[in-house]
Every structure is written in C-alpha cells, then in structure tokens.
Amino acid sequence: MRIAGKIVLPVAVSVAMSAIGGCGQPFGRVDVREGGVPQGVALPGPSAVVAGFSPAQISVHPLSRLEGVGDARRAVVHIQVVDTYGQDIKWPGAVGVETAPSDSFADPRSHWVDLTAGEANARVFDSISRCYAVRVPAPGVGRVYVKVRWMMSEADGKAVELQAQGVLLEPK
Numbered sequence: 001m002r003i004a005g006k007i008v009l010p011v012a013v014s015v016a017m018s019a020i021g022g023c024g025q026p027f028g029r030v031d032v033r034e035g036g037v038p039q040g041v042a043l044p045g046p047s048a049v050v051a052g053f054s055p056a057q058i059s060v061h062p063l064s065r066l067e068g069v070g071d072a073r074r075a076v077v078h079i080q081v082v083d084t085y086g087q088d089i090k091w092p093g094a095v096g097v098e099t100a101p102s103d104s105f106a107d108p109r110s111h112w113v114d115l116t117a118g119e120a121n122a123r124v125f126d127s128i129s130r131c132y133a134v135r136v137p138a139p140g141v142g143r144v145y146v147k148v149r150w151m152m153s154e155a156d157g158k159a160v161e162l163q164a165q166g167v168l169l170e171p172k
Contacts, residue, residue, distance in 0.1 A: 055091050056084040058150045060166030061131045066138055067171075075099055075138040075168055078131040079148055088130035092116045093152030095132065101140040103167075105147065111136040144168045 061078035068074050077097050083089045093115055098108040113134050115121040126133045138144045150162040 052085075053083045053087075053089060054154050055081045055089065055093075055150065055152060055160075055162060057082045058148060058162045058164045060146055060148060060164050061129060063129050063131065064146070064166055064168055065171065066144060066168050068138075073138045074135050075144050075146060077134045077136065077146055077148065077166070077168075078126070078129055079134060079150070079164070080129075080131045081150065081162075090121060090125055091152055092118075092121055093150050095134060096149040096151070097134055097136050098147040098149075099136060099139055100145045100147075101142070103145050105145065107139070108147070109137065109139055138168070142170060 059080045059082070061080045063078040065076050066073065067076055075097075079095060081089055081091055095113045095115055097111050097113070098105065099111075100106070100108040111134075113120075113124065115124060115132070124132050124134060144167070146166045146168060148164045148166075152160055152162075154160055
C-alpha cells in the first residue's frame with residue numbers, strides 16, 4: 001500500500017499543475033489562429049525586427065592575442081559586437097583593423113576584412129567566444145596597439161561606424 005501512495009500523490013500533483021498551467025505552458029493557454037501565430041500578435045516587418053537588434057557597440061575582447069614571431073607574427077583580434085540589449089551578435093559589415101607599435105599610431109598599418117557576405121562572415125565568427133576573430137600582421141616586437149572600425153548599414157540603410165581600441169601584449 002505504501003508504494004501506491006508514493007505513486008498516486010506525484011501523479012495527482014502533476015495532473016493538477018497541468019490543468020492550472022494550461023497543459024504544461026508556464027503562463028496559461030495561448031489562443032492560436034490559423035498559421036500558428038497567437039491572436040493579437042502582429043508580425044513585424046524585417047526592418048522592425050532588425051532595428052532593435054543592430055550593433056550598438058564593439059569592443060576588443062580580452063581573448064585577443066599575438067601569435068608567432070618575425071614575419072609570421074600575427075595579431076588575432078577578437079571583436080565583440082553587441083546589440084542595444086547587451087547581447088553578442090553577428091552582423092554584416094566591413095571591419096578595419098589598424099595595428100601600430102605605439103599608442104600614438106604614428107606608423108599604423110591598416111587591414112580591411114569584408115564581412116558582408118554570409119560565408120565570409122560565418123568563417124571569421126568564433127561561435128565559442130561569440131566574437132569575430134580577425135588575423136592581421138603585427139608590427140615590430142613587444143606590445144601592439146589596435147584600433148578597430150566596424151562599418152555597417154542599419155535596417156533603414158543609414159551608414160554607421162563603431163570604433164574600439166585595445167593593446168595586445170607579448171605572450172609570456
């Protein structure tokens with residue numbers, strides 16, 4: 001008899017919670033019209049969807065680093081793109097990375113990467129860090145100063161430029 005009591009009570013609680021919660025939905029029932037869209041919900045057009053999720057800020061992520069030596073020395077710049085809600089996102093655009101041996105940027109070297117095509121954008125995006133990992137030649141020896149420019153278009157076609165700076169140190 002004890003076994004039956006242990007089984008009946010959890011089953012009764014589960015049935016009661018399903019009835020109260022609307023068949024497992026946490027906020028009750030949703031009335032659905034044809035097409036599966038809840039009643040009273042108007043689907044926004046593409047520009048309205050994109051507008052709230054376009055890039056608001058970029059930064060040089062701490063995973064950025066220097067690799068190699070001599071002519072094979074590279075700066076691996078991880079560029080974090082964040083929307084207005086602070087979420088890491090992907091976005092098409094052109095990325096300019098300037099590297100220089102000093103913070104005065106007296107002798108900068110510029111490198112541009114076109115990330116407007118889907119395939120190129122996906123290839124440079126690192127899904128683990130949720131950043132774009134751009135590899136460019138690194139000047140000199142010692143630390144490298146980095147300026148990043150992100151050129152893009154918003155949903156309304158307006159051109160926007162976001163900027164960030166960072167310093168990459170020699171590995172120990």
